[in-house]
Amino acid sequence: MKSNTRHDYLQRIDRVVALLQSTVAEGGDLPELSHLAAAAHLSPFHFHRVYRALAGETVGQTVARLRLLRALHLLADPDGRVTETALAIGYDTPQAFARAFRQAFSATPSEMRGQGERLQAEIERLRRPRVGDESSVALKVEVVSIEPFRVMAMRHTGPQADLDQAYERLFQWVAMQGALERVVGIYGVPLDDAREVPPQQCRFDCALAMAGDECPGDAWVQPLALGGGMWARCHHVGSYDALDAATDRLIAAWLPGSGYVLRDQLPYRHFFDDPEQTPEALLRADIYLPVEPSRS
Structure with missing residues (x-):
C-alpha cells in the first residue's frame, strides 16, 4: 500500500476530529453530516463507514471521548468546578455528567481530581485513540465487474442475532411460491451498522437469487436489484458476526492506495454456508464493496 495515500486518508479523518474537538470546546451543536463529510472530502453516503474504519471508532464515540478529554483538562485546573465542567462539555446536569464519568473511569470527578497521576494518564490515553491498523491484515481483494441481477428480498428490522430466523421466513415464503428448487444464491444487504444503531432499529435486507422467472412480490417480499458496475470483492472465512469488522x-487496509474510491451504493454480501449446518470457523462469504477508479 502507498503509505502517502493512507496518510492522506488519515489526514482527512484528522480534519474531522479537529472540527469535532472545536465544537466540543465551544459547547456548540454538532456539525451536520454533510459538513463533516465535506471536511474529509468524502461522500456523505459512505462517510460514517469510512470514518469508523479509519478512526477505529464511530463519530459518536469520538464526540464522547473528546467530551471526557475536555472534562479531564478542566478538572486538572484546581479552580475548576464540577458543575461548570459538566455544562462546559454539553451535559444538562452535573448528575448526568457524574454518571457518564463514573461509567468511563470507575471514579467520580472529585475522586479523579484527587489522583493527579491517574488523571494525566487518562488524558494521554484519550488523546491517542486506536487508529485502523493495516499492518496485521492480509487481504486478497479483486475488482470485478458485476452485471445487475435481481433477488427477492425481505426487510428485517431488529437484532442481528435474529437474522437466521429472518432467512428461515424468507425460505418459507419461497417454498410457498413453489420455487425453492430455483434458489441459486443467498445474499444480504446491511442498511445499518449494528455497532452504531440500536438493535431494535437495525435494518438488514435478507435476499435470495432465483433462477428463471422472478417471483411476484407482496407486502413482505419485494424484488431488489444488486450488482451493476465495479465491485471490490473480498472472501471472508469465519463467523458471519465478523463481517462488519472485515x-x-x-x-482501511485496501481502499487507500488501491486506485479506487467508493461509489454511492450499498455494499452487499454473498453467503455460501448455513450457520446451522457449518462450523462457525468454516463459514464463507464474499463481501462486495462498490468502487470506481479514482480520478486523482
Whole structure:
C-alpha cells in the first residue's frame, strides 16, 4: 500500500476530529453530516463507514471521548468546578455528567481530581485513540465487474442475532411460491451498522437469487436489484458476526492506495454456508464493496 495515500486518508479523518474537538470546546451543536463529510472530502453516503474504519471508532464515540478529554483538562485546573465542567462539555446536569464519568473511569470527578497521576494518564490515553491498523491484515481483494441481477428480498428490522430466523421466513415464503428448487444464491444487504444503531432499529435486507422467472412480490417480499458496475470483492472465512469488522479492514487496509474510491451504493454480501449446518470457523462469504477508479 502507498503509505502517502493512507496518510492522506488519515489526514482527512484528522480534519474531522479537529472540527469535532472545536465544537466540543465551544459547547456548540454538532456539525451536520454533510459538513463533516465535506471536511474529509468524502461522500456523505459512505462517510460514517469510512470514518469508523479509519478512526477505529464511530463519530459518536469520538464526540464522547473528546467530551471526557475536555472534562479531564478542566478538572486538572484546581479552580475548576464540577458543575461548570459538566455544562462546559454539553451535559444538562452535573448528575448526568457524574454518571457518564463514573461509567468511563470507575471514579467520580472529585475522586479523579484527587489522583493527579491517574488523571494525566487518562488524558494521554484519550488523546491517542486506536487508529485502523493495516499492518496485521492480509487481504486478497479483486475488482470485478458485476452485471445487475435481481433477488427477492425481505426487510428485517431488529437484532442481528435474529437474522437466521429472518432467512428461515424468507425460505418459507419461497417454498410457498413453489420455487425453492430455483434458489441459486443467498445474499444480504446491511442498511445499518449494528455497532452504531440500536438493535431494535437495525435494518438488514435478507435476499435470495432465483433462477428463471422472478417471483411476484407482496407486502413482505419485494424484488431488489444488486450488482451493476465495479465491485471490490473480498472472501471472508469465519463467523458471519465478523463481517462488519472485515468490511472495516477492507476500507482501511485496501481502499487507500488501491486506485479506487467508493461509489454511492450499498455494499452487499454473498453467503455460501448455513450457520446451522457449518462450523462457525468454516463459514464463507464474499463481501462486495462498490468502487470506481479514482480520478486523482
